[in-house]
Amino acid sequence: QKEVEQDPGPLSVPEGAIVSLNCTYSNSAFQYFMWYRQYSRKGPELLMYTYSSGNKEDGRFTAQVDKSSKYISLFIRDSQPSDSATYLCAMSDTGGFKTIFGAGTRLFVKA
Amino acid sequence: NAGVMQNPRHLVRRRGQEARLRCSPMKGHSHVYWYRQLPEEGLKFMVYLQKENIIDESGMPKERFSAEFPKEGPSILRIQQVVRGDSAAYFCASSRKQGLDEQFFGPGTRLTVL
Numbered sequence A: 001q002k003e004v005e006q007d008p009g010p011l012s013v014p015e016g017a018i019v020s021l022n023c024t025y026s027n028s029a030f031q032y033f034m035w036y037r038q039y040s041r042k043g044p045e046l047l048m049y050t051y052s053s054g055n056k057e058d059g060r061f062t063a064q065v066d067k068s069s070k071y072i073s074l075f076i077r078d079s080q081p082s083d084s085a086t087y088l089c090a091m092s093d094t095g096g097f098k099t100i101f102g103a104g105t106r107l108f109v110k111a
Numbered sequence B: 001n002a003g004v005m006q007n008p009r010h011l012v013r014r015r016g017q018e019a020r021l022r023c024s025p026m027k028g029h030s031h032v033y034w035y036r037q038l039p040e041e042g043l044k045f046m047v048y049l050q051k052e053n054i055i056d057e058s059g060m061p062k063e064r065f066s067a068e069f070p071k072e073g074p075s076i077l078r079i080q081q082v083v084r085g086d087s088a089a090y091f092c093a094s095s096r097k098q099g100l101d102e103q104f105f106g107p108g109t110r111l112t113v114l
Helices: none
Strands: A004-006 A011-014 A019-025 A032-038 A045-049 A054-058 A062-064 A071-076 A085-090 A106-109 B006-008 B010-013 B019-023 B031-037 B044-051 B052-057 B065-068 B075-079 B088-095 B108-114
Touching: A004 A062, A004 A085, A011 A019, A011 B108, A019 A106, A045 A054, A045 A062, A071 A085, A085 B075, B010 B019, B019 B088, B019 B108, B031 B075, B044 B065, B044 B075, B075 B088
Parallel strands: A011 A106, B010 B108
Antiparallel strands: A004 A019, A019 A071, A032 A045, A032 A085, A054 A062, A062 A071, A085 A106, B006 B019, B019 B075, B031 B044, B031 B088, B044 B052, B065 B075, B088 B108
C-alpha cells in the first residue's frame, strides 16, 4: 500500500464547475499537508499548505484536512481553463523536509 | 530574482554512459532537494543536501547514483552507467531554511536513456 493515494484521473469538467480533488494517506505522523499544481513540462508550484486538521481558503481554492479519516481535499470554485493542470497532494511529518507526494490528478477544464 | 535553474532541460544518453544533472538554487537558498518523477507517478524524494553536506539520501538508489552540493557552484546529481529504467524527469527544489519551508521547484531535466 502506498503512503499516499491519489486518483490519477483524468478529471474533465466544464468551465465554472466546482472541482473536488482528494487524497488519502496511511501515515498518522503526517502533520503538514500541501497541494501543488504542475503544468505540462513544468516544475510543481505550491498552491496551498495547511498544518494539522481544518480548512484553509485562498481565493477560489479551499483545502481541507481530516486527520481522523486520513483524508485531504482541494476544492476549486468557478474553475477556469487556466486551472487545467496536474494537481499533486503532498505531506510531511514534523521534520518537514521529506515530502511524500501523491501520483497527481490530471484536471481538464473545458471552455 | 531568478528561480531555481536546472540544466540541461533535456538529456539523452545511451545505456552505460554517465548523466550529470545540474541545479542552481534560488538566491539566498542553501537547501537543495532532488526528486524523480516517472510517468503516472508522483515525485519521489531522492536526496536532501545543504552546502557541502548530504543530510538525507534515503531515497537514492544504493548504486550508480550520487549527489553533491559544493561550496561554490550548482548541485549535481550524477548517474553512472545509466540504464533504460533511469529515464524520468528529475526535479530539483530549493528552500531558504531547514524544516518545513516552501520548496521552490525548477523546471526539471528530462533524461532519456536509449
